[in-house]
Amino acid sequence: MSKALLIIDMQTMPFVWKDYGGKALYKEEKLITNTKHLIEKARKSGAPVCYIMFTEPEGSPRAENQPLWKVHEHISPLPQDLIIIKHYADSFLKSGLHDRLQAHGVDTLVMCGLQTEFCVDATVTSGYSHGYQVELVKDCHSTYDADGLTAEQIIDHHNRILIQFADVIPSDQVEFQ
Template identity: 55%
Template sequence: MEQADSFHETDLHMLLSNNGIKGLVICGIQTDYCVDTTVKRAYSYGYEVELASDCTSTFDSDELTAEQIIRHHHHLLQQFASLLPSDQVVFKA
Protein backbone atom coordinates (compact mmCIF):
# COMPACT_ATOMS: atom_id res chain seq x y z
CA MET A 1 0.00 0.00 0.00
CA GLU A 2 1.30 3.46 -0.91
CA GLN A 3 1.75 5.97 1.86
CA ALA A 4 -0.73 8.82 1.85
CA ASP A 5 1.78 11.63 2.21
CA SER A 6 2.61 14.66 0.05
CA PHE A 7 6.33 14.14 0.67
CA HIS A 8 6.48 10.42 -0.13
CA GLU A 9 8.54 9.73 -3.25
CA THR A 10 8.39 13.40 -4.33
CA ASP A 11 10.85 16.30 -4.45
CA LEU A 12 8.56 18.45 -2.30
CA HIS A 13 10.87 18.74 0.70
CA MET A 14 13.87 19.56 -1.52
CA LEU A 15 11.91 22.17 -3.48
CA LEU A 16 10.62 23.82 -0.31
CA SER A 17 14.07 23.78 1.31
CA ASN A 18 15.78 25.15 -1.80
CA ASN A 19 13.33 28.04 -1.85
CA GLY A 20 13.72 28.86 1.85
CA ILE A 21 10.17 27.85 2.78
CA LYS A 22 9.91 27.36 6.53
CA GLY A 23 6.15 27.25 7.06
CA LEU A 24 3.32 25.34 5.45
CA VAL A 25 -0.44 25.73 5.43
CA ILE A 26 -2.11 22.38 4.89
CA CYS A 27 -5.63 21.53 3.79
CA GLY A 28 -7.16 18.66 1.88
CA ILE A 29 -9.01 15.41 1.82
CA GLN A 30 -8.82 12.86 3.58
CA THR A 31 -8.22 14.16 7.08
CA ASP A 32 -7.58 10.66 8.42
CA TYR A 33 -5.06 9.70 5.74
CA CYS A 34 -3.30 12.25 3.52
CA VAL A 35 -3.80 15.28 5.75
CA ASP A 36 -2.80 13.50 8.96
CA THR A 37 0.33 11.96 7.48
CA THR A 38 1.42 15.10 5.62
CA VAL A 39 1.06 17.26 8.75
CA LYS A 40 3.16 14.83 10.78
CA ARG A 41 5.79 14.47 8.07
CA ALA A 42 6.06 18.26 7.64
CA TYR A 43 6.45 18.63 11.40
CA SER A 44 9.17 15.95 11.38
CA TYR A 45 11.03 17.92 8.70
CA GLY A 46 10.93 20.98 10.96
CA TYR A 47 8.35 23.08 9.15
CA GLU A 48 6.08 25.44 11.04
CA VAL A 49 2.74 23.85 10.19
CA GLU A 50 -0.70 25.42 10.14
CA LEU A 51 -3.76 23.32 9.40
CA ALA A 52 -6.72 25.15 7.90
CA SER A 53 -9.24 23.46 10.15
CA ASP A 54 -12.29 24.21 8.01
CA CYS A 55 -10.56 23.05 4.83
CA THR A 56 -10.24 19.34 5.50
CA SER A 57 -12.73 16.61 4.86
CA THR A 58 -13.21 12.86 4.80
CA PHE A 59 -15.88 10.22 4.37
CA ASP A 60 -18.00 8.36 6.89
CA SER A 61 -16.65 4.98 7.92
CA ASP A 62 -18.71 2.00 9.07
CA GLU A 63 -18.15 3.08 12.69
CA LEU A 64 -17.84 6.88 12.66
CA THR A 65 -19.23 9.87 10.84
CA ALA A 66 -16.91 12.10 8.84
CA GLU A 67 -17.45 14.83 11.43
CA GLN A 68 -16.33 12.52 14.26
CA ILE A 69 -13.24 11.42 12.32
CA ILE A 70 -12.26 15.02 11.53
CA ARG A 71 -12.78 16.17 15.11
CA HIS A 72 -10.65 13.27 16.42
CA HIS A 73 -7.79 13.87 13.99
CA HIS A 74 -7.81 17.62 14.54
CA HIS A 75 -7.53 16.97 18.27
CA LEU A 76 -4.49 14.73 17.70
CA LEU A 77 -2.88 17.03 15.12
CA GLN A 78 -2.75 19.94 17.59
CA GLN A 79 0.54 18.38 18.76
CA PHE A 80 2.05 18.93 15.30
CA ALA A 81 0.30 21.99 13.87
CA SER A 82 -1.54 25.16 14.73
CA LEU A 83 -5.19 24.69 13.80
CA LEU A 84 -6.81 27.82 12.42
CA PRO A 85 -9.97 28.52 10.45
CA SER A 86 -9.06 29.55 6.92
CA ASP A 87 -10.08 33.18 7.47
CA GLN A 88 -7.36 33.46 10.15
CA VAL A 89 -4.53 31.97 8.07
CA VAL A 90 -1.94 34.62 7.25
CA PHE A 91 0.51 33.93 4.45
CA LYS A 92 3.93 35.45 5.06
CA ALA A 93 6.21 36.58 2.26
Protein backbone atom coordinates in the same frame (compact mmCIF):
# COMPACT_ATOMS: atom_id res chain seq x y z
CA MET B 1 9.19 33.19 7.96
CA SER B 2 8.22 31.97 4.50
CA LYS B 3 4.95 30.06 4.10
CA ALA B 4 3.65 27.78 1.39
CA LEU B 5 0.14 26.46 0.85
CA LEU B 6 -0.09 22.68 0.40
CA ILE B 7 -3.30 21.48 -1.26
CA ILE B 8 -3.39 17.74 -0.68
CA ASP B 9 -5.17 15.46 -3.18
CA MET B 10 -7.92 17.91 -4.17
CA GLN B 11 -8.43 15.99 -7.38
CA THR B 12 -11.57 15.12 -9.32
CA MET B 13 -12.04 11.53 -8.11
CA PRO B 14 -12.95 12.19 -4.45
CA PHE B 15 -15.57 14.73 -5.54
CA VAL B 16 -17.29 12.44 -8.06
CA TRP B 17 -17.06 9.16 -6.13
CA LYS B 18 -20.70 9.67 -4.99
CA ASP B 19 -21.76 9.61 -8.65
CA TYR B 20 -20.38 6.07 -9.00
CA GLY B 21 -21.96 4.47 -5.94
CA GLY B 22 -19.48 5.80 -3.39
CA LYS B 23 -19.96 8.22 -0.55
CA ALA B 24 -20.15 12.01 -0.66
CA LEU B 25 -17.37 14.12 0.78
CA TYR B 26 -18.34 15.93 3.96
CA LYS B 27 -19.12 19.61 3.24
CA GLU B 28 -17.43 19.47 -0.16
CA GLU B 29 -18.75 22.86 -1.30
CA LYS B 30 -17.39 24.57 1.82
CA LEU B 31 -14.09 22.73 1.28
CA ILE B 32 -13.80 24.13 -2.27
CA THR B 33 -14.83 27.64 -1.17
CA ASN B 34 -12.34 27.71 1.71
CA THR B 35 -9.58 26.30 -0.48
CA LYS B 36 -10.23 28.98 -3.13
CA HIS B 37 -9.89 31.69 -0.44
CA LEU B 38 -6.62 30.19 0.80
CA ILE B 39 -5.26 30.09 -2.75
CA GLU B 40 -6.22 33.74 -3.28
CA LYS B 41 -4.51 34.77 -0.03
CA ALA B 42 -1.37 32.79 -0.85
CA ARG B 43 -1.08 34.11 -4.41
CA LYS B 44 -1.74 37.70 -3.29
CA SER B 45 1.16 37.47 -0.83
CA GLY B 46 3.46 35.68 -3.28
CA ALA B 47 3.55 32.46 -1.24
CA PRO B 48 4.13 29.24 -3.18
CA VAL B 49 0.99 27.21 -3.88
CA CYS B 50 1.74 23.49 -4.01
CA TYR B 51 -0.71 21.00 -5.45
CA ILE B 52 -0.05 17.51 -4.15
CA MET B 53 -1.33 14.94 -6.66
CA PHE B 54 -2.00 11.37 -5.55
CA THR B 55 -1.09 9.21 -8.52
CA GLU B 56 -1.82 5.56 -9.24
CA PRO B 57 -0.01 3.30 -11.74
CA GLU B 58 -0.56 3.61 -15.48
CA GLY B 59 -3.86 2.11 -16.58
CA SER B 60 -5.73 3.34 -13.50
CA PRO B 61 -8.39 6.07 -13.82
CA ARG B 62 -6.25 7.96 -11.26
CA ALA B 63 -3.04 7.63 -13.25
CA GLU B 64 -1.19 10.79 -14.22
CA ASN B 65 -3.11 12.97 -16.72
CA GLN B 66 -6.29 10.87 -16.57
CA PRO B 67 -9.57 12.79 -16.06
CA LEU B 68 -10.10 11.66 -12.44
CA TRP B 69 -6.48 12.56 -11.58
CA LYS B 70 -6.80 16.24 -12.48
CA VAL B 71 -7.21 18.96 -9.84
CA HIS B 72 -10.81 19.92 -9.13
CA GLU B 73 -11.82 22.43 -11.81
CA HIS B 74 -12.73 25.20 -9.34
CA ILE B 75 -9.22 25.34 -7.85
CA SER B 76 -7.04 24.62 -10.88
CA PRO B 77 -3.33 25.38 -10.67
CA LEU B 78 -1.67 28.23 -12.54
CA PRO B 79 1.60 27.79 -14.44
CA GLN B 80 3.68 29.20 -11.56
CA ASP B 81 2.22 26.76 -9.00
CA LEU B 82 4.19 23.73 -7.88
CA ILE B 83 2.84 20.31 -8.85
CA ILE B 84 4.06 17.43 -6.68
CA ILE B 85 3.36 13.87 -7.84
CA LYS B 86 3.06 11.38 -4.99
CA HIS B 87 2.32 7.69 -4.64
CA TYR B 88 1.98 7.42 -0.86
CA ALA B 89 -0.19 8.94 1.88
CA ASP B 90 2.82 10.92 3.12
CA SER B 91 3.28 13.75 0.61
CA PHE B 92 7.00 13.92 1.44
CA LEU B 93 7.79 10.25 0.78
CA LYS B 94 9.77 9.88 -2.47
CA SER B 95 8.08 12.94 -4.01
CA GLY B 96 10.76 15.64 -3.97
CA LEU B 97 8.43 17.91 -1.96
CA HIS B 98 10.99 18.75 0.71
CA ASP B 99 13.64 19.77 -1.85
CA ARG B 100 11.16 21.91 -3.78
CA LEU B 101 10.05 23.69 -0.59
CA GLN B 102 13.65 24.25 0.50
CA ALA B 103 14.47 25.76 -2.90
CA HIS B 104 11.75 28.35 -2.18
CA GLY B 105 13.04 29.02 1.36
CA VAL B 106 9.84 27.71 2.94
CA ASP B 107 9.80 27.03 6.67
CA THR B 108 6.04 27.06 7.36
CA LEU B 109 3.35 24.94 5.70
CA VAL B 110 -0.35 25.74 5.56
CA MET B 111 -2.14 22.46 4.83
CA CYS B 112 -5.58 21.62 3.51
CA GLY B 113 -7.10 18.83 1.45
CA LEU B 114 -8.11 15.17 1.44
CA GLN B 115 -8.48 12.74 3.14
CA THR B 116 -8.31 13.83 6.76
CA GLU B 117 -7.41 10.49 8.33
CA PHE B 118 -5.01 9.39 5.62
CA CYS B 119 -3.00 11.81 3.48
CA VAL B 120 -3.69 14.95 5.52
CA ASP B 121 -2.72 13.25 8.80
CA ALA B 122 0.39 11.65 7.28
CA THR B 123 1.54 14.90 5.64
CA VAL B 124 0.99 17.00 8.78
CA THR B 125 3.10 14.65 10.90
CA SER B 126 5.74 14.24 8.20
CA GLY B 127 5.97 17.99 7.67
CA TYR B 128 6.54 18.41 11.39
CA SER B 129 9.19 15.65 11.32
CA HIS B 130 10.93 17.43 8.44
CA GLY B 131 11.29 20.51 10.66
CA TYR B 132 8.53 22.69 9.28
CA GLN B 133 6.16 24.82 11.29
CA VAL B 134 2.77 23.41 10.28
CA GLU B 135 -0.63 25.07 10.19
CA LEU B 136 -3.55 22.70 9.61
CA VAL B 137 -6.60 24.58 8.37
CA LYS B 138 -9.33 23.07 10.54
CA ASP B 139 -12.23 23.87 8.21
CA CYS B 140 -10.40 23.02 5.01
CA HIS B 141 -9.84 19.26 5.06
CA SER B 142 -12.44 16.57 4.62
CA THR B 143 -13.27 12.90 4.37
CA TYR B 144 -16.17 10.47 4.08
CA ASP B 145 -18.34 8.79 6.70
CA ALA B 146 -16.72 5.53 7.82
CA ASP B 147 -17.93 2.44 9.65
CA GLY B 148 -18.92 3.64 13.10
CA LEU B 149 -17.78 7.25 12.67
CA THR B 150 -19.18 10.19 10.76
CA ALA B 151 -16.90 12.34 8.66
CA GLU B 152 -17.53 15.18 11.11
CA GLN B 153 -16.31 12.99 14.01
CA ILE B 154 -13.18 11.98 12.08
CA ILE B 155 -12.37 15.60 11.22
CA ASP B 156 -13.00 16.83 14.79
CA HIS B 157 -10.84 14.03 16.20
CA HIS B 158 -7.93 14.85 13.89
CA ASN B 159 -8.22 18.57 14.59
CA ARG B 160 -7.80 17.69 18.28
CA ILE B 161 -4.96 15.18 18.04
CA LEU B 162 -2.89 16.91 15.36
CA ILE B 163 -2.33 19.90 17.67
CA GLN B 164 0.75 17.95 18.78
CA PHE B 165 2.24 18.61 15.34
CA ALA B 166 0.47 21.70 14.01
CA ASP B 167 -1.29 24.89 14.86
CA VAL B 168 -4.92 24.06 14.01
CA ILE B 169 -6.62 27.24 12.82
CA PRO B 170 -9.74 28.25 10.86
CA SER B 171 -9.31 29.40 7.27
CA ASP B 172 -10.37 32.98 8.00
CA GLN B 173 -7.39 33.33 10.39
CA VAL B 174 -4.72 32.05 7.98
CA GLU B 175 -2.18 34.74 7.09
CA PHE B 176 0.56 34.44 4.50
CA GLN B 177 2.51 37.58 5.45
